[in-house]
Amino acid sequence: xxxxxxERPSTLAAxxxxxxxEGDRARPLAGGTDLIINLRDGSATPxxxxxxxxxxxxxxxxxxxxxxxxxGGLAVMEDIAADPVVRGSFPALAEAAAVVGSVQIxxxxxxxxxxxxxxxxxxxxxxxxxxDATVLCAGPAGERRVPIDAFFRGPGETALERGELVSAIxxxxxxxxGGSTHARRTRRRGHDLASITLACLVTADGGARLAYGSVGxxxxxxxxxxxxxxxxxxxxxxxxxALEPLLADxxxxxxxxxxxxxxxxxxxxxxxxxxxxVGHERLARVPA
Amino acid sequence: MIDGEVPARSGMPVGEPGEGGPSEAVPSTxxxxxxxxxxxxxxxxxxxxxVAAHHTLLExxxxxxxxxxxxxxxxxxxxxxxxxxxxxxxxxxxxxxxxEVDGGExxxxxxxxxxxxxxxxxxxxxxxxxxxxPADLGRLQLAFLRTGAAQCGFCIPGQLxxxxxxxxxxxxxxxxxxxxxxAGNLCRCAGYEQIMEAVLLAASDAPLHAGGEGGxxxxxxxxxxxxxxxxxxPASVPDASIAPQ
Numbered sequence: 243x244x245x246x247x248x249e250r251p252s253t254l255a256a257x258x259x260x261x262x263x264e265g266d267r268a269r270p271l272a273g274g275t276d277l278i279i280n281l282r283d284g285s286a287t288p289x290x291x292x293x294x295x296x297x298x299x300x301x302x303x304x305x306x307x308x309x310x311x312x313x314g315g316l317a318v319m320e321d322i323a324a325d326p327v328v329r330g331s332f333p334a335l336a337e338a339a340a341v342v343g344s345v346q347i348x349x350x351x352x353x354x355x356x357x358x359x360x361x362x363x364x365x366x367x368x369x370x371x372x373x374d375a376t377v378l379c380a381g382p383a384g385e386r387r388v389p390i391d392a393f394f395r396g397p398g399e400t401a402l403e404r405g406e407l408v409s410a411i412x413x414x415x416x417x418x419x420g421g422s423t424h425a426r427r428t429r430r431r432g433h434d435l436a437s438i439t440l441a442c443l444v445t446a447d448g449g450a451r452l453a454y455g456s457v458g459x460x461x462x463x464x465x466x467x468x469x470x471x472x473x474x475x476x477x478x479x480x481x482x483x484a485l486e487p488l489l490a491d492x493x494x495x496x497x498x499x500x501x502x503x504x505x506x507x508x509x510x511x512x513x514x515x516x517x518x519x520v521g522h523e524r525l526a527r528v529p530a
Numbered sequence: 531m532i533d534g535e536v537p538a539r540s541g542m543p544v545g546e547p548g549e550g551g552p553s554e555a556v557p558s559t560x561x562x563x564x565x566x567x568x569x570x571x572x573x574x575x576x577x578x579x580x581v582a583a584h585h586t587l588l589e590x591x592x593x594x595x596x597x598x599x600x601x602x603x604x605x606x607x608x609x610x611x612x613x614x615x616x617x618x619x620x621x622x623x624x625x626x627x628x629x630e631v632d633g634g635e636x637x638x639x640x641x642x643x644x645x646x647x648x649x650x651x652x653x654x655x656x657x658x659x660x661x662x663x664p665a666d667l668g669r670l671q672l673a674f675l676r677t678g679a680a681q682c683g684f685c686i687p688g689q690l691x692x693x694x695x696x697x698x699x700x701x702x703x704x705x706x707x708x709x710x711x712x713a714g715n716l717c718r719c720a721g722y723e724q725i726m727e728a729v730l731l732a733a734s735d736a737p738l739h740a741g742g743e744g745g746x747x748x749x750x751x752x753x754x755x756x757x758x759x760x761x762x763x764p765a766s767v768p769d770a771s772i773a774p775q
Contacts, residue, residue: 243585344714345620345713
């Protein structure tokens with residue numbers, strides 16, 4: 243591994259100042275489960291690695307405040323998957339966090355790091371999209387709030403500007419009962435990257451939100467306007483038809499080694515229908 | 531070490547001169563990042579080290595502390611051979627910088643001897659890589675011996691540490707919880723069945739004793755396993771035969 247300078251700032255101001263000063267020469271480090279691989283294979287060659295784990299303002303915990311769940315910038319997947327509020331109100335996020343890598347990876351990998359890497363196959367992204375998350379970006383000019391759908395730009399590209407880091411991710415607590423789930427397709431059971439990763443949320447007011455990744459350069463959020471997908475009594479045939487326009491933006495890469503475009507597009511439909519059914523089942527179990 | 535007396539080679543344990551370290555000349559083009567002092571607890575023993583920022587916990591454990599039970603394999607977090615516990619949680623030590631661990635507590639496979647499942651009653655001085663006698667083996671290790679879980683053995687330290695982390699959190703896991711808990715640990719001998727069986731056995735109430743430590747072997751304690759547990763055999767444990775520097 244190429245040597246670098248290691249900095250462990252203790253305040254947010256010091257961290258963003260370092261990142262702003264060094265620009266592309268610096269890389270922030272949280273869990274390191276992607277960065278250290280990139281440092282070793284030479285695909286990342288920073289002069290400075292800025293470890294964020296000493297920043298006092300960054301939390302590794304989750305908290306409910308002001309009608310929102312706040313996931314700290316240092317919260318790791320294993321803790322997110324086990325959090326009672328996440329499991330109760332945001333099950334698609336709990337399920338997605340529980341399948342990222344292995345236990346060893348989930349004990350280090352942070353949700354903030356996962357979205358900053360902006361892998362099109364990131365499992366947590368579809369869940370954050372259906373739950374309408376907001377990304378808190380801290381930078382030299384202060385903090386700004388970016389809707390998750392505007393945060394993702396492309397593979398490895400986010401709305402973060404020079405000097406900025408993700409300080410927290412907020413999810414609004416549901417005001418209407420909902421049923422949601424995460425679904426994925428992998429080559430094998432266990433530790434694998436997703437060929438398709440998808441989340442679905444249906445709500446008691448007839449809404450349906452679908453988000454999917456690993457079938458294009460960035461994860462996609464689509465909201466059903468037909469009313470069919472949010473209707474628990476809609477027929478299978480009607481759902482198949484209503485899904486088509488929502489899945490039209492899937493453009494899987496022909497160069498991926500994980501699955502062919504034809505397979506991904508076929509399985510995307512299967513997973514979407516299954517997730518929709520699970521969402522409705524869960525919504526039906528919510529006490530009135 | 532007095533500052534400036536000996537060039538602070540990255541990773542060199544504090545207080546030990548350069549003898550015994552790598553004697554090959556450092557290429558003139560090499561740039562050592564500045565060694566930074568850290569203090570970590572390894573298997574219950576406090577260790578002060580100077581580490582380079584770009585050295586991983588795995589490198590420091592193996593190369594500087596000579597705790598070679600932790601294995602280097604894929605280096606991308608796929609195989610789990612380098613699994614250790616960091617502050618009681620399992621991590622791939624190839625994906626953690628040693629400098630990040632400053633102030634932390636590390637448990638390696640060398641520290642598992644004498645550890646009751648889910649507990650931390652350590653006997654002896656597990657901070658050093660001495661050969662564990664059968665009486666010192668932890669319950670999980672005995673269960674691995676009993677089921678014949680180790681074939682080539684390379685993945686076993688990582689499997690043991692992943693299992694230890696699992697059992698600390700879930701004392702009586704289901705089979706599917708064991709599968710998920712060990713999903714980050716590959717065994718290229720494909721000895722998964724015996725490994726699963728070992729973890730479930732360790733988590734059960736079944737008595738497990740080292741052979742020769744309390745009379746006749748228990749039923750089912752077959753000869754092959756027994757011969758492995760009747761006494762320390764340093765020749766069969768090459769890693770452990772390397773004394774700490």
